[in-house]
Amino acid sequence: EAGVVQSPRYKIIEKKQPVAFWCNPISGHNTLYWYLQNLGQGPELLIRYENEEAVDDSQLPKDRFSAERLKGVDSTLKIQPAELGDSAVYLCASSSDSGAYNEQFFGPGTRLTVL
Amino acid sequence: QKEVEQNSGPLSVPEGAIASLNCTYSDRGSQSFFWYRQYSGKSPELIMFIYSNGDKEDGRFTAQLNKASQYVSLLIRDSQPSDSATYLCAVISGTYKYIFGTGTRLKVLA
Numbered sequence: 001e002a003g004v005v006q007s008p009r010y011k012i013i014e015k016k017q018p019v020a021f022w023c024n025p026i027s028g029h030n031t032l033y034w035y036l037q038n039l040g041q042g043p044e045l046l047i048r049y050e051n052e053e054a055v056d057d058s059q060l061p062k063d064r065f066s067a068e069r070l071k072g073v074d075s076t077l078k079i080q081p082a083e084l085g086d087s088a089v090y091l092c093a094s095s096s097d098s099g100a101y102n103e104q105f106f107g108p109g110t111r112l113t114v115l
Numbered sequence: 116q117k118e119v120e121q122n123s124g125p126l127s128v129p130e131g132a133i134a135s136l137n138c139t140y141s142d143r144g145s146q147s148f149f150w151y152r153q154y155s156g157k158s159p160e161l162i163m164f165i166y167s168n169g170d171k172e173d174g175r176f177t178a179q180l181n182k183a184s185q186y187v188s189l190l191i192r193d194s195q196p197s198d199s200a201t202y203l204c205a206v207i208s209g210t211y212k213y214i215f216g217t218g219t220r221l222k223v224l225a
């Protein structure tokens with residue numbers, strides 16, 4: 001069974017440019033998460049989807065970040081415009097549900113560098 | 116107070132020893148507890164989960180949960196250099212939020 005797929009793996013952009021990340025979750029997993037991970041820190045949730053609905057986006061900086069999961073499978077996370085402080089690893093994870101006992105599986109991440 | 120706290124380390128143990136990694140959490144309504152291993156430059160990988168008070172063993176790994184003390188730990192027996200990584204504790208809170216600690220860096224010395 002294929003794991004969570006993310007692309008690109010690395011991205012270098014100049015500040016104020018837009019950037020987008022793509023994620024394909026494990027087949028059959030209805031719940032999809034986007035996390036941000038800074039060096040030496042744990043993952044921090046940006047947004048959680050149940051199918052195509054964003055059920056928790058309280059930590060998403062909505063002035064510059066947006067996300068979508070139109071058909072309840074693939075998801076895209078966008079930053080526009082990027083700032084120097086956005087340099088981090090962006091992780092996508094999926095789980096079969098979102099209850100109290102779900103286990104999340106992570107993709108390889110996208111390492112973003114903003115110059 | 117952080118919701119999930121871990122000592123950042125590094126925790127250094129000799130090869131063959133027991134490594135003990137600890138995690139405390141603040142939400143008494145938390146129901147599920149996970150340990151992830153993250154190698155440098157890689158994404159987190161789930162190694163253990165525990166839902167009930169007590170111990171849960173899986174190979175060389177044992178997770179221990181004490182809900183009264185709001186404490187969860189991971190023991191790694193017969194530690195190997197390949198166990199050197201950052202170990203992330205994650206908790207599903209009472210509102211079903213998945214919250215990670217900052218991780219403990221483990222170094223197993225050959």
